[in-house]
Amino acid sequence: MITLAAASQKGGVAKTTTNLAIGAKLAQDGARVLYIDLDPQMNLSTTLKAQTAGVASSLDVLTGDAAIADAAQHIDGYAVVPASRLNGKADDLMPSVGKDYRLRKALETVADQYDYAILDTPPALGTLTVNALTAADWVVIPAQADAYSLDGVTDLAATIQAIREYTNPNLNIGGILLTRYNPRTSISKIIHEDAEAMAQELGTKVFRAWIPEATVVKESQAVKQSLFDYAPTSKAAYHYRFFIEELMEDVDAVAGGKAKEVGSNG
Template sequence: MSTVITITNQKGGVGKTTTSCSLACGLAMNNKRVLAVDLDPQGNLGFSLGLEIENCATIYEVFQGSATLQEAIRPAKYCDVISSNILLSGAELEFTGKQRESMLKNLLSTVAGYYDYIIIDTPPALNILTVNAYAAADYLIIPMVPEILSLLGVSQIKDTINTVRASVNPNLVVLGILLNKFNPRTLLSREVKEMAQSIASQIGTRVFETHIRSSVSVAEAPAQGESLLDYAPRSNPAQDYKALVTEVLDLIKKSK
């Protein structure tokens, strides 16, 4: 059975796609069979993993019923990928059928035997796509950046978690809050860490011990279609993401 991890925060620019990409690659480098799923209509995950997103079936066509899941799964350098499409931005109005919250969960259950881990990247929103990503997940990881504004609005994530738990996925676990672009030397970062800890306790989770430091290599790697872990393996964030993979594997092992 696959373990499904959704990377979520309704704010943009906090490192969801970077984290999805690094986690997928890091797990693959640990000999895990990984599928990465892009639910963000902007399609950055597919791009970052080196996929050509034009002219191939995406999760949109699969939801729509004009392609099968198998047709949308693409082998990429590090792992398999299902990419996204800008047409997915109309999902809220387009997919109105019964079980609309469980479309992704039902699809992924058909490949659960093939993958050890399925990583889902989400849009900066709390909408039907996010709900599908929460419904399909065993665990959520919430990246945040050390800015006060980034910490506000977590109560909305909490509401979405509770709604999904009460309906389609009672076992949803928040694995942790991940502090990204974190510089332990600044006062702001330390204050933000305390705030993040108090938010974590409100939603019954922890702040990961691993923090992700900043480096320009994070922005450079996707342009090369490479994982940060390959592109700049010695950079601070690459080291941090490797540590995060270990921490995540450990926590999941303990929680089972």
């Protein structure tokens, strides 16, 4: 199982939208997809039509009160572990021993049941995001095309570097994904240059794909449909497909390299 997360400490950068799109495209291609919603806002859970009241949640998984296999709801060809409003108090509710590794250990129990796990994190660099990055093989950094959003990338970069040093040395940075981007504007060109400089410092890239501002994205979430089902020929769907194909080229290349290493050692 390959674990992916789109993460940002800034709200409104299309983090959840990006996670939804990645999982939807992979499921559409026939993969077994597990979503884990860690955000107390529960936007991913509600968009995926998951029950959120009176059910086991990602918080229960983190506290050890539920296993992922028991908390996962199977809906429309994918599985989702919903968030709880109490996720915001996870730092106080989780046992202190092994706190940063709890999601990683929980995912190990279902590694043979899914091809991909998609982790949706809150817009904060706390325990929930640290758990996600400790569990993830890949992280994508969505950044809205404005200066304040890029400031958030700098803070997330410091967290990623600490994660690599202390809890997950194998974390790959897929790249910076520019969202709500209009290449015709002067500010977008400036932001793109700044993002390229940040990517170089992180040892990653700015995706060639970029995501435009699009009403159909909000509409698809309102009617609780995948963007690829609701508006498959829209510009937003086209750009997200381009991005996901670009991301998966790197994911598959690294996975293939590891497979060769295992084969050579056998």
